Structures are given as C-alpha cells and as structure tokens.
C-alpha cells in the first residue's frame with residue numbers, strides 16, 4: 001500500500017519528501033516541512049493507533065491515550081528508517 005501510494009505521488013512531491021534532511025531515527029515518511037505524515041492515508045497500523053492507546057502515548061496530547069494497549073492485526077516486519085529505507089520503495 002505504501003509503495004502504491006508513493007508511486008502515485010507526483011514526482012516533485014515524492015522527491016521533496018524523499019530528500020528532506022531528517023534526524024537519525026526519524027521516520028523516512030515524516031514530512032519535516034509540513035510537520036505531518038507524508039503517507040497519512042496508508043500509514044502503518046502502529047501509526048494509526050499512536051496517541052490513542054495507553055501503550056502509545058503522544059507527549060503532545062497524552063489525555064487522548066485512553067484505549068487499552070494496541071493489539072496488532074498486522075504482523076510486524078521491521079522498522080521504518082532502519083529495516084526499510086527509501087531504496088525499498
């Protein structure tokens with residue numbers, strides 16, 4: 001889904017997202033310029049749950065983390081930025 005989304009992006013937008021300088025460990029899809037997820041509609045399950053579950057508290061709005069710990073439906077396959085980089089997409 002992520003690959004499909006990235007391939008559908010206009011080249012200029014894709015290249016802009018890809019080439020933004022990021023601190024080590026920052027997600028490769030985080031849009032530093034817009035301060036938002038660059039693949040929001042297809043972001044992974046853990047990202048969808050972030051901020052809303054007791055085990056995934058966001059420091060910006062900790063009061064929203066009221067749901068029970070997230071039970072994953074997707075099987076973890078690795079970490080973005082470490083196991084998966086732009087060369088995989």
Ligand code: SF4
Nearest residue numbers: 027029030037043047
């Ligand atoms: S961590 Fe998840 S929500 Fe954040 S930028 Fe990356 S894919 Fe998007």
